[in-house]
């Protein structure tokens with residue numbers, strides 16, 4: 001998203017049941033990694049099903065700035081000719097990662113053990129997010145780093161000339177921290193080890209293995225221990241990106257809360273490290289059938305059939321949080337229509353996403369007549385059979401907050417408005433036409 005794009009006020013209102021097939025976009029996490037690993041490989045990586053959302057387009061641009069040849073072949077199909085591990089060139093300009101935490105953090109990792117200098121910036125949302133969680137381990141590899149006070153962007157990194165491998169225990173459950181350390185470890189001799197107490201999404205491990213790196217994962221009493229052997233030659237690979245379960249969550253939620261709905265969402269990743277929302281919805285009594293379970297591009301996928309359901313509130317255990325970290329905003333919308341409270345525990349990380357997602361959801365839900373309680377690391381939503389709606393939610397440059405409130409308005413008594421739907425293009429550029437095709441009444445105001 002351009003930094004000064006005008007706001008796009010939008011609203012949604014109750015209509016008939018939702019019907020049809022929702023072809024959701026490619027997985028955002030895998031799309032970033034496909035471009036970055038393609039850029040660090042020797043040969044041509046052909047990517048199909050790439051998410052062409054702004055976050056990923058910013059990563060594609062960054063990979064070109066570091067010297068890879070990156071071309072869009074046709075819709076969702078991209079070609080990357082990489083420069084090999086350690087082959088990044090010094091970029092001429094500043095690397096602007098826009099709204100994307102994944103983009104900036106993984107790219108900082110990928111360049112931090114190559115002796116070049118790069119400066120990273122982002123939009124107003126990304127500039128508020130913590131970067132010390134990445135720059136701390138990267139400096140232990142030997143990188144020189146200057147960040148704004150409090151470890152925020154802009155950040156300038158001069159990569160290590162003689163990188164030393166690292167053994168690093170992640171202080172919070174974060175696939176971005178794990179992945180930044182592993183990507184930095186690629187150009188360090190010896191073994192880089194990451195230990196994570198809670199399992200986070202494992203796309204980096206799966207894809208590094210697919211590109212030819214030696215990487216092993218063990219489950220120990222300390223947690224998951226991931227060991228990467230440095231200085232591999234990564235070999236370019238075809239990557240077929242599965243559809244994003246975090247994007248699928250929005251039409252799925254709409255079908256669950258709009259009476260009479262039945263939709264199909266084909267080819268969605270069911271990677272167990274991303275599956276927490278779906279586990280929770282089944283516990284709540286959701287009518288979701290997983291058909292045609294199969295493997296595509298190294299990831300388990302299934303076709304989802306989702307019908308309107310009578311739901312009950314549940315307690316989501318803290319150890320499940322990492323496997324559904326981006327789905328709490330939309331879960332809190334679904335929970336508003338369930339019988340009884342839904343308690344979400346261990347969710348403090350939501351406070352440092354594109355916005356403080358606990359605060360943004362609590363304020364917007366309350367304004368629309370839903371009772372919410374919050375602590376620093378939990379949120380409880382009290383469900384009801386009817387939800388009034390009728391208010392404007394503030395989205396704080398956060399795509400998931402914007403989409404969540406547009407879904408809310410499809411089932412409330414009165415329409416729900418958002419101040420800005422612009423950020424939706426970061427992860428789900430076709431969200432509005434896709435929801436309209438299913439029968440959802442979404443409007444530009």
Ligand SMILES: O=C(O)C1=C[C@@H](OP(=O)(O)O)[C@@H](O)[C@H](O)C1
Pocket residue numbers: 028029030101102173174175176177179201325326349
């Ligand atoms: O590694 C990734 O692709 C991501 C990891 C998660 O962030 P954290 O690592 O900060 O939890 C998630 O919120 C983000 O949308 C994508």
Ligand SMILES: C=C(OP(=O)(O)O)C(=O)O
Pocket residue numbers: 028099100101102103326353354400427
């Ligand atoms: C948190 C998210 O993304 P990122 O950290 O990449 O900005 C998200 O997509 O919900």
